Amino acid sequence: MEISARVETELALILSSADAAGGPPLLAQALRYAVFPGGNRVRPRLCLAVSQACGCEQPALANAAAAAIELLHCASLVHDDMPCFDDADLRRGRPALHKAFSEQLALLAGDGLIVLAFQSLARIGESAPLRLPVLLSIIGRAVGAVSGIVAGQAWECEPSVVLADYHQAKTGALFSAATMAGAAAAGRDPAPWRALGARIGEAFQVADDIRDVAGDAAEFGKLPGRDAALGRPSAVAQLGLEAAIGRLEQLIAGAVEVIPPGPGAAALRTMISAEAARFLPKKLARRAA
Amino acid sequence: MEISARVETELALILSSADAAGGPPLLAQALRYAVFPGGNRVRPRLCLAVSQACGCEQPALANAAAAAIELLHCASLVHDDMPCFDDADLRRGRPALHKAFSEQLALLAGDGLIVLAFQSLARIGESAPLRLPVLLSIIGRAVGAVSGIVAGQAWECEPSVVLADYHQAKTGALFSAATMAGAAAAGRDPAPWRALGARIGEAFQVADDIRDVAGDAAEFGKLPGRDAALGRPSAVAQLGLEAAIGRLEQLIAGAVEVIPPGPGAAALRTMISAEAARFLPKKLARRAA
Numbered sequence: 001m002e003i004s005a006r007v008e009t010e011l012a013l014i015l016s017s018a019d020a021a022g023g024p025p026l027l028a029q030a031l032r033y034a035v036f037p038g039g040n041r042v043r044p045r046l047c048l049a050v051s052q053a054c055g056c057e058q059p060a061l062a063n064a065a066a067a068a069i070e071l072l073h074c075a076s077l078v079h080d081d082m083p084c085f086d087d088a089d090l091r092r093g094r095p096a097l098h099k100a101f102s103e104q105l106a107l108l109a110g111d112g113l114i115v116l117a118f119q120s121l122a123r124i125g126e127s128a129p130l131r132l133p134v135l136l137s138i139i140g141r142a143v144g145a146v147s148g149i150v151a152g153q154a155w156e157c158e159p160s161v162v163l164a165d166y167h168q169a170k171t172g173a174l175f176s177a178a179t180m181a182g183a184a185a186a187g188r189d190p191a192p193w194r195a196l197g198a199r200i201g202e203a204f205q206v207a208d209d210i211r212d213v214a215g216d217a218a219e220f221g222k223l224p225g226r227d228a229a230l231g232r233p234s235a236v237a238q239l240g241l242e243a244a245i246g247r248l249e250q251l252i253a254g255a256v257e258v259i260p261p262g263p264g265a266a267a268l269r270t271m272i273s274a275e276a277a278r279f280l281p282k283k284l285a286r287r288a289a
Numbered sequence: 290m291e292i293s294a295r296v297e298t299e300l301a302l303i304l305s306s307a308d309a310a311g312g313p314p315l316l317a318q319a320l321r322y323a324v325f326p327g328g329n330r331v332r333p334r335l336c337l338a339v340s341q342a343c344g345c346e347q348p349a350l351a352n353a354a355a356a357a358i359e360l361l362h363c364a365s366l367v368h369d370d371m372p373c374f375d376d377a378d379l380r381r382g383r384p385a386l387h388k389a390f391s392e393q394l395a396l397l398a399g400d401g402l403i404v405l406a407f408q409s410l411a412r413i414g415e416s417a418p419l420r421l422p423v424l425l426s427i428i429g430r431a432v433g434a435v436s437g438i439v440a441g442q443a444w445e446c447e448p449s450v451v452l453a454d455y456h457q458a459k460t461g462a463l464f465s466a467a468t469m470a471g472a473a474a475a476g477r478d479p480a481p482w483r484a485l486g487a488r489i490g491e492a493f494q495v496a497d498d499i500r501d502v503a504g505d506a507a508e509f510g511k512l513p514g515r516d517a518a519l520g521r522p523s524a525v526a527q528l529g530l531e532a533a534i535g536r537l538e539q540l541i542a543g544a545v546e547v548i549p550p551g552p553g554a555a556a557l558r559t560m561i562s563a564e565a566a567r568f569l570p571k572k573l574a575r576r577a578a
Contacts, residue, residue, distance in 0.1 A: 017435075018433075018434055018435055020435050022435065022436060022454070023434060023435035023436065023440050023443075024434075024440055024443040024444050024446070024447050025447065026443065026446055026447060027434055027439070027440065027443035027446070028434070031434060075400075079396055079397075079400060082396065084391075084392040084393050084396060085393060085396070102373075102446065103373040104373050104374060104443075104445075104446050105443065105446055107368055107371065107373060107374070107396070108368075108434070108439050108442055108443045108446075109434075110400070111364075111368060111399070111400070111403060111434075111439050112433065112434030112439045112440075112443075113434075114400060114403050114404065115403065115429055115432050115433045115434065115437070115439060116433065116434060118407040118425065118429055119425070119426065119429035119430070119433060121425075122421075122422050122425030122426045122429055123422075123426065125421070125422045125425070126422040129418035129419055129421065129422060130418055132411075132414070132418065132421060132422060133411050133412075133414045133415040133418065133421060136407065136408070136410075136411030136414070136425075137408065137411045137412065140404055140407055140408035140411055141408070143404050144307075144401065144404045144405065144408060145307055145312060145313075145316055145317070145320060145397070145398075145400075145401030145402075145404065145405060146306075146307055146309055146311065146312035147311060147312065148404070150316070150397050150400050150401040150404060151312050151313055151316065151401075153397055154312075154313040154315065154316035154393075154394065154397045154401075155313050156393075157313065157315055157316070157391065157393050157394055157397075158313050158314065158315060165311070
């Protein structure tokens with residue numbers, strides 16, 4: 001099965017389990033709304049691509065890890081969009097979850113997705129008890145309150161913040177988790193795979209800042225201009241648009257260089273370069289090319 | 290070490306790991322505020338009491354499970370108190386977290402505590418890889434979106450709700466998880482321990498409803514009268530105060546009866562009866578005795 005299909009199939013399976021008879025129906029709808037239709041699923045696809053490059057012989061475990069990462073990402077978007085943070089009306093081209101349902105259900109859907117991510121890892125982990133603690137620890141750290149997504153979001157509540165720490169926690173950590181979890185699901189040492197994820201994450205964050213200035217809602221499904229409106233740290237604000245685009249290209253070239261050697265490295269290199277081309281708004285991508 | 294000391298020591302260790310250099314300081318303070326000083330820690334103490342009754346030879350694993358349960362309980366209180374739900378000013382005799390810090394930090398502290406609970410289980414799980422998936426699954430289900438705390442809270446967003454389902458998800462599930470996790474940490478079959486937790490949880494919920502009507506803020510650290518003000522389902526509203534007290538006594542007697550037989554059963558019976566005496570407001574306890 002192709003990587004994208006594996007991600008969607010696994011997410012559909014997990015959400016179906018959450019639809020099991022007896023749960024509160026509105027919450028079940030809200031969970032689905034948060035996960036489907038998805039964005040470009042870049043993190044779980046990266047996880048599976050790395051697991052393939054590592055010759056993973058336990059695809060079910062890699063699928064569960066990839067899906068857990070995507071569920072945690074979706075949870076962070078739902079909570080991020082809430083009125084007390086970004087107060088965003090639009091997400092993936094539709095009303096944000098708290099607008100489509102309610103603030104209460106947005107809060108609960110985010111919580112529910114976090115729990116569901118760990119539950120789905122636990123379920124598959126019974127068949128791979130030695131790899132489960134490693135995966136849990138990689139993924140937990142990437143979303144946690146010290147150096148993960150929750151920490152990244154919390155840096156916005158501090159009086160001052162180092163831009164690199166903020167981006168590393170809010171974005172980089174989950175990208176690193178995606179590459180490391182792909183390797184760990186294949187039974188490989190995850191450490192050498194951290195740098196690849198970190199660099200792709202940094203590139204993705206710079207691209208996100210660029211899209212916020214130069215993108216449009218139709219292409220990316222959310223309203224541009226939020227960073228500036230919220231006075232958020234941004235690579236464009238710091239470097240200017242042209243230099244930010246240059247930095248992005250530099251980061252992607254740097255990412256491809258740190259792929260650990262192995263039989264799957266060449267295919268992974270090709271896949272990552274193709275992905276990265278989709279990071280920029282189309283009009284800028286044409287100009288850059 | 291006594292059970293209460295084990296709970297506090299384990300929670301302190303986990304929170305210290307979250308204070309590790311580099312995380313956002315306000316969030317670290319908020320996490321501590323949510324966990325210390327605690328309530329009566331009834332769920333983690335129940336978990337450890339059951340693990341002792343089962344002759345647990347891996348106390349570190351039981352400690353981690355107990356602490357995870359308490360962290361998840363604390364997370365649910367923080368999110369529950371937020372303006373979009375209970376909008377509670379007071380918790381454990383102090384300003385609720387969103388009042389003491391901010392709504393943003395309350396949202397993030399709740400998320401962070403959920404992640405921390407699973408991280409702390411994962412950390413200790415490396416030494417007990419066969420018991421880890423069982424513990425994760427018991428605890429995940431008890432807080433999840435189908436039949437756990439998140440589901441319980443979400444029943445409040447539905448147009449109609451069966452009182453028993455609501456209480457089972459919002460309160461009973463985590464009590465059942467406490468007894469089952471205690472058994473599972475000891476390597477015992479958790480299933481026979483479900484009923485004990487369910488009955489104690491039901492009793493605790495009825496006691497909570499009674500306290501909301503007949504308790505006072507000084508004794509329980511939160512303002513009474515919230516259930517009625519929010520039009521919440523309540524055993525007192527349904528049965529009346531006298532019948533609710535009778536029901537509570539019945540449930541506690543029933544709980545003690547379903548303790549699975551074994552060398553530790555008598556001690557556990559004594560401990561649970563003593564605990565239950567603290568469920569009621571003092572003035573009612575005196576009258577009931």
